[in-house]
Amino acid sequence: MDGPLLWYLNRSTGFVVLALLTLSVVLGVLSTGGKAGGAGKGLPRFVSQSLHRNVSLLAMLMLAAHIVSAVVDTFVDIRWWQAFVPFGATYMPLWLELGTLSFDLMLVITLTSLVRSRMKHRSWRMIHLLSYLSWGLAVVHGVKIGTDMSREQAWGLIATAVCVGLVVLAGGWRLLLVLLRRDPVSEADRSSV
Numbered sequence: 001m002d003g004p005l006l007w008y009l010n011r012s013t014g015f016v017v018l019a020l021l022t023l024s025v026v027l028g029v030l031s032t033g034g035k036a037g038g039a040g041k042g043l044p045r046f047v048s049q050s051l052h053r054n055v056s057l058l059a060m061l062m063l064a065a066h067i068v069s070a071v072v073d074t075f076v077d078i079r080w081w082q083a084f085v086p087f088g089a090t091y092m093p094l095w096l097e098l099g100t101l102s103f104d105l106m107l108v109i110t111l112t113s114l115v116r117s118r119m120k121h122r123s124w125r126m127i128h129l130l131s132y133l134s135w136g137l138a139v140v141h142g143v144k145i146g147t148d149m150s151r152e153q154a155w156g157l158i159a160t161a162v163c164v165g166l167v168v169l170a171g172g173w174r175l176l177l178v179l180l181r182r183d184p185v186s187e188a189d190r191s192s193v
Contacts, residue, residue, distance in 0.1 A: 006073035011148060013066035015159060018142055020059035022163040025135050027052035028128075029170040053113070060110055063103065092145050099141035105134035139164060 031048035067083045070076075076091045086104060089096040112119060112127045139160060143149050148156030 006069050007075065010066060010069040010073060011146070013062050013069060014142055014146060015148075015156070017059055017062045017066050018138065018160065018163055020055055020062060021135050021138060022166055024052060024056040024059055025131060025167050026170040027055060028131065029167075029174045032174065056110070056113075060106065063106070067103070095141055095145040098137045099145065102134045102137035102141060105130050105137070109134065135167065 027048060031052050070078050071080050071083065078089070078091050078096065082089045082096065083100060083103060086097045086101040089100070109128055109131050112124055116124050143157075143160060146156060149160070151157075
């Protein structure tokens with residue numbers, strides 16, 4: 001199969017996945033306090049964590065559509081196994097392989113989250129922290145392999161910059177709360193070790 005429909009589908013799902021992953025990371029960062037935002041205000045923790053989980057699952061579904069559209073489109077040579085194996089890619093190898101590695105990490109994070117109740121909290125948390133690396137790899141993948149990342153099409157760069165900015169702001173807020181020792185989760189994590 002070939003044609004502009006698959007190309008547009010691949011491009012659009014790539015941006016939707018980036019937005020959903022960014023939202024998931026931000027929600028994850030902000031929902032680690034006693035209340036959403038970590039400052040004692042906002043939604044109850046279970047609501048924000050449920051939203052985080054659902055956005056993450058939606059991101060995985062959209063990522064599946066992104067991968068399928070890339071594999072099915074015959075304009076570039078991307079094989080189905082290259083979505084899972086982070087080496088041996090034929091089309092823009094380094095950038096495709098970074099996307100593959102990001103996807104592999106997302107699979108591990110998702111699978112361990114599904115069996116979280118059977119894992120030690122510290123082990124699950126260490127694996128879950130890989131989501132930052134996975135998100136970062138996905139951003140680099142999109143910037144380097146994406147066709148909407150030129151100066152002529154600045155909207156792609158702007159959308160990506162907004163996503164990066166949101167994650168940096170959320171991470172900065174969380175770090176500030178930890179440094180001010182106002183973070184109830186960091187205390188709970190220390191006592192559960």
